[in-house]
Amino acid sequence: MDIGIIGAGSLGLLYSYYLSKNHTVTLYTNQKQQADQINSNGLLMVKDGINTRVMINADSTRNYKEELLIVTVKQYDIASIIAEINNLTPRTILFLQNGMGHLPYLSALLKHHIILGIVEHGAIRLDDHTVQHTGVGKTKIAYYNRDNSQNSLIQQLQINQQSLFPIEMEDNWRKMLSEKLVVNATINPLTSVLKVRNGVLIENDHFMKLLKVLFNEVIQVLGLSNEALLWEHVYNICENTAQNQSSMYKDIQNGRQTEIDAILGYLIQQATNTQKPIPHITFLYHAIKGIEIGND
Amino acid sequence: MDIGIIGAGSLGLLYSYYLSKNHTVTLYTNQKQQADQINSNGLLMVKDGINTRVMINADSTRNYKEELLIVTVKQYDIASIIAEINNLTPRTILFLQNGMGHLPYLSALLKHHIILGIVEHGAIRLDDHTVQHTGVGKTKIAYYNRDNSQNSLIQQLQINQQSLFPIEMEDNWRKMLSEKLVVNATINPLTSVLKVRNGVLIENDHFMKLLKVLFNEVIQVLGLSNEALLWEHVYNICENTAQNQSSMYKDIQNGRQTEIDAILGYLIQQATNTQKPIPHITFLYHAIKGIEIGND
Known part of the structure; x- marks a missing residue:
């Protein structure tokens, strides 16, 4: 499926790398320069001293087209993203922020299917198009709006997961x-x-x-x-x-x-x-x- | 007069230097090696880039003879010094510790004339026989036992003070x-x-x-x-x-x-x-x- 990943920090790069194995990923960057670099050089993953490159599409517009969006921006950048998401046609959106500071915004987004996630991986962004996977962990996700619990996109995400990149469903997001x-x-x-x-x-x-x-x-x-x-x-x-x-x-x-x-x-x-x-x-x-x- | 200074850290060295100008100082060190160094090299004072040397007597025995003792050891070394002071014939003793942790010991020493002081100088011990005077301040002192308030040794100390080394009397030690x-x-x-x-x-x-x-x-x-x-x-x-x-x-x-x-x-x-x-x-x-x- 088509997945849009918003935010190209360490997590955005990490998720782009692993999800691009089985899906078509577009990584939405904040800076045009970073998108250009990724489009020309590809995305480089460093793990245990081994480098692997994948080609993905990067885009610095905010023209989110995908049916599944994954928001990886830091908490302090989320307000502006929320405003944009609010204007989109309904779709499935997975939030991967630390803390709970993004929760107050979510009630305004209930036309979308909201999924909340936490990330237990260790990752460091080495440069604009290189990420190091320093610790293998899990992604835990949970449905925010219950009526959404048979979400086929999320089910696809879970079926197609990588061995180094497990995605587990949790019952209770809070x-x-x-x-x-x-x-x-x-x-x-x-x-x-x-x-x-x-x-x-x-x-x-x-x-x-x-x-x-x-x-x-x-x-x-x-x-x-x-x-x-x-x-x-x-x-x-x-x-x-x-x-x-x-x-x-x-x-x-x-x-x-x-x-x-x-x-x-x-x-x-x-x-x-x-x-x-x-x-x-x-x-x-x-x-x-x-x-x-x-x-x- | 004869002054014994107990403890040869930055304060002990600083007080030895300034008081030796007008008094006969013996500096009691913990280590014989340090006493030997001071006895052979003298005591070096560094201030504003200028070095000045004085010869003083240093001694690593604990055979305190002087009528005025100044205790400059750190709080955590004071217990063992107190035990020794307790055995001395009555005399005047000035304590220059930080904090108030030494107060509980003092009631056992009331045969002596106890003076408490605080130090507002900045000083760094550069090596065993060298001290740097990094900030000119004051010594503030106060009588611990009131009957002692006309102590002639303390009066001498105040009369003979150096311009860079003022000693001020305070009313209330607490x-x-x-x-x-x-x-x-x-x-x-x-x-x-x-x-x-x-x-x-x-x-x-x-x-x-x-x-x-x-x-x-x-x-x-x-x-x-x-x-x-x-x-x-x-x-x-x-x-x-x-x-x-x-x-x-x-x-x-x-x-x-x-x-x-x-x-x-x-x-x-x-x-x-x-x-x-x-x-x-x-x-x-x-x-x-x-x-x-x-x-x-």
């Missing part, structure tokens, strides 16, 4: 996003402020105390009850990605804007409604915002 | 130490965790929010009421030492143990008694303790 948010709201800010790899958070007793106290605050705000399981989830991710730097820490190191507003900013908004005290979330939010502005 | 502790408990941990120079804490709006919220917690725990004046004090220090790295940040960078236990550790103990919530103090305490253990 649970799925919340669990991901717990991870992103704890490991990401802490590793970014302390400037450590993920594993250090559980190897260092003092840092683990910080992780636990932050974790408790986050699940309180999200109103999540399965505390023991979620803690195990966070702990396991620190353990399994011990040598990795979190995406936010990488953004900080590269002087890029982080997704802190979509993650802790969202939780601060939520907590304003519920009036729960959130000193650690607030502290880390301002620490990251301050680090983004720069130190010197 | 107020003096509390104010210093507010500075050390806010600027030091924050600059160490965020890895910024002092000035950045007030130049960066987000970091200033963190400074303010931490400040409020600290003065709550210390039960200090003159909030506006104290905030001005903290703010001014950030402004006046904008380009400096705090002593704790320097310790962290050099892989040395910090004085976090004497500073935030002391406040945590105090707060346990009063049951005030101190999330920011606790968070920063564990962050620094964790950083001390090491990241990798």
